[in-house]
Amino acid sequence: MSARSSRRTTLSVMMIVRDEGDRIEASLQSVVGWASEIIVLDSGSTDGTIDIVSRYTDKLWVTDWPGYGPQRNRALNHCSGDWVLSIDADEVVTPELRDEIDRVLDESGCDFTVLKMPWKTFLFGRPLKHGRYTSPQAKLFRREGARYRDHQVHESLMMPRRKERVLNAPLEHYSWRNYQHVQEKHLKYGCLLAAQKFANGRRGSLAYAALRFGIDFLQQYLVRGGFLDGSRGFLMAVILGQYAFHKYAALWALEAENTMSSRKP
Template structure:
């Protein structure tokens, strides 16, 4: 019997990571021997992550951390496969998903350039069945001409031609080690996204931030049916509402800091002159 893996186009898996020794092996084990190449970019692990990674691939680079989008592009630049699967250390490719990818990529007249796969997100040991964390993820794409947006967080893939196919096999996602880790991660992402919005000219207000807490909770819990996930559905809805609150409060805080600086400059001509000289020296 022919092995579909040897008939389909080649696949490179790319992983960006830092201090993931407690879970990256499960990720690597789920793709080892299936993908044709594994590319890993590590941004300063100190917990033995690299020792684990090097058991699975010799294509490992240590780098600084420029943000999610730029780091994904660095990994993409080192990929040589026809297709690229970008996967995180807290994710695992299921056997069903592997078999489906092999079958789809070998199909006659296949013309898709992007394949989405459902997330099977675990929250403290049990899967979520509804809501945002079950949405299909754009993770497998044709490499030629592809780039990620240079965003600090929530980076998106850009393709010369985007023809989307939807898979049924699931990508397992075990994102949160603990409740404290959930809070740390969501706060970190919220502040990154606030900086990103601020750099693009967006400004925030506290009233709007408070309103987003309630609207995001209602959207997740009711409209996206997290209510059907019981206590875990309530928890994830509250966490996402809090994430929205943090994001827009952080954006408001950036606006206030900038406003305070501008007032000081207007009130003190010597500060204004120092600012001008500092700008001029850059040229």
């Protein structure tokens, strides 16, 4: 259990979850007793997640699933702290990160509205040190006026005034349970993004999908230094290339399906 913080400001931790019973406890243990409150919205877990969460907080709501952006906004509406830390069930706040957050939030004249923290993302037991999954994440922000875009996936944080600071201590990120999970997760997100693009009038082609596979692979593996992570870096570059392919192939498929439907008598 986390040591209780002497921080002068109040801090809400919020989480949106579903069927995370195998890993949510480590995340909750990393913030209980340190956060001023823990807000959890569950969208229909059937694996014991709700029972686990109930041991750590009474601020738990079971809801439907409107998409990532709307669900985060629902959780945000329940938060009362001066600051909000939005984490997922696969993320763990280390003691070093807690201490750094406490120090920064108590600095006199602190006028930052967003605190970003590096991701320490683990792939098959070892952390990736290069590439997309090490980029600092805007997880901690002043609550007043903050909202998320109502996107189904990859929802971005909107602030009335945005001034960022990047922390040094990383947030541990255990995103994938196994190889099947990493593939399923990227395919799911790719299809959600395709639907979002299609609804906004975007169209795709298989040629562009194939081109994006190559571009995104090279971006991750060479430009962002993924090759320095050895076999894991190569695998991650392939996965991100596949992710880009999924997005635009799914977009092409939606257009094809729509054309077929319109031709039916």
